[in-house]
Amino acid sequence: MKAVIQLDKVRKQYGSRAAVDDITMDIHEGEIFGIVGPNGAGKTTLIEIIEGLRTADSGVATVLGMDIRKHAEEIKQRIGVLLQSSSIPEKAKVKEVFQLFASFYKKPVDLQKVTRFLGLEDKQNEYIKSLSGGWKQRVSLALTLINDPAIVFLDEPSMGLDPNARNEMWQMILSLKQEGRTIVVTTHYMEEAETLCDRVALIDKGRLIALDTPKKLISLLGGTRRIGFKNTGHADQEALSKLSGVTQIEWKPDWIKLHSNDKDQTLKQLFHLAEQENWLVSELTLENTSMNDVFSEMTMHGKGNG
Numbered sequence: 001m002k003a004v005i006q007l008d009k010v011r012k013q014y015g016s017r018a019a020v021d022d023i024t025m026d027i028h029e030g031e032i033f034g035i036v037g038p039n040g041a042g043k044t045t046l047i048e049i050i051e052g053l054r055t056a057d058s059g060v061a062t063v064l065g066m067d068i069r070k071h072a073e074e075i076k077q078r079i080g081v082l083l084q085s086s087s088i089p090e091k092a093k094v095k096e097v098f099q100l101f102a103s104f105y106k107k108p109v110d111l112q113k114v115t116r117f118l119g120l121e122d123k124q125n126e127y128i129k130s131l132s133g134g135w136k137q138r139v140s141l142a143l144t145l146i147n148d149p150a151i152v153f154l155d156e157p158s159m160g161l162d163p164n165a166r167n168e169m170w171q172m173i174l175s176l177k178q179e180g181r182t183i184v185v186t187t188h189y190m191e192e193a194e195t196l197c198d199r200v201a202l203i204d205k206g207r208l209i210a211l212d213t214p215k216k217l218i219s220l221l222g223g224t225r226r227i228g229f230k231n232t233g234h235a236d237q238e239a240l241s242k243l244s245g246v247t248q249i250e251w252k253p254d255w256i257k258l259h260s261n262d263k264d265q266t267l268k269q270l271f272h273l274a275e276q277e278n279w280l281v282s283e284l285t286l287e288n289t290s291m292n293d294v295f296s297e298m299t300m301h302g303k304g305n306g
């Protein structure tokens with residue numbers, strides 16, 4: 001598999017803290033690559049180093065085979081970076097913004113092709129400020145594509161969008177992949193990482209703590225399941241934590257969730273405990289492990305394979 005981005009011990013320090021701490025990884029041609037991590041993990045710093053907007057203190061980063069320290073301008077012609085929709089001039093019309101952005105590039109694409117691709121034909125004469133959040137985000141994405149980029153960088157593409165607009169955004173990202181582009185996306189939404197990404201890098205405190213397909217990351221947790229039931233106020237937290245297989249407990253006023261790596265044993269002992277203590281296990285639910293669990297397990301307990 002061809003690497004279009006290669007990072008070798010890339011580091012960026014602010015004061016005594018490393019925002020990006022010696023990260024080494026490859027991003028492959030044609031994949032949707034997710035960078036996920038808690039607030040302040042270093043995602044934006046990392047993605048902006050790759051885009052050439054920030055300079056690393058040490059390490060080597062190459063994009064499309066070019067060292068970003070030496071070829072930043074050439075790289076910029078071949079990548080697309082999603083702007084926050086707030087940085088698009090509000091008082092301009094959609095078509096004027098497109099023309100302005102096209103003028104920044106040596107070889108802009110046919111603007112009609114981009115507008116058709118993103119369904120923006122009817123919005124050409126509308127002012128940016130009159131568009132909804134979802135349409136503004138569509139315009140931002142269209143601007144990202146104006147130089148026909150080989151790699152598209154999307155920093156939090158569905159932040160602030162309602163569920164419908166978010167789904168549409170996901171569809172558009174998938175169509176970019178179908179066109180053969182490589183997509184690098186940072187996200188807070190684990191569902192987004194699980195649905196969209198071919199591979200995910202999990203970053204915490206500047207370090208790469210895991211990198212794999214969502215499926216493999218989930219299986220790393222060893223098939224943990226969550227057993228949920230109603231919190232009737234009768235169960236004893238300590239007794240629950242001693243049940244076979246239980247690795248963690250989520251305790252809420254309305255419900256309790258046991259994380260278990262041996263669901264059969266946990267369930268058996270749970271019913272036994274309830275009987276002994278004379279309470280009922282009601283509204284029982286069973287959930288499979290998701291990227292959300294991977295995220296909380298790995299960032300809270302410092303686990304990882306990277």
Ligand SMILES: Nc1ncnc2c1ncn2[C@@H]1O[C@H](COP(=O)(O)OP(=O)(O)OP(=O)(O)O)[C@@H](O)[C@H]1O
Binds near residue numbers: 018038041045
């Ligand atoms: N220009 C800067 N000057 C000083 N510290 C910075 C600067 N940019 C980032 N940092 C620090 O580096 C760390 C990583 O920040 P970064 O914005 O890259 O994280 P992030 O994962 O993108 O966070 P979020 O999800 O909240 O956007 C944080 O501790 C942040 O405070």
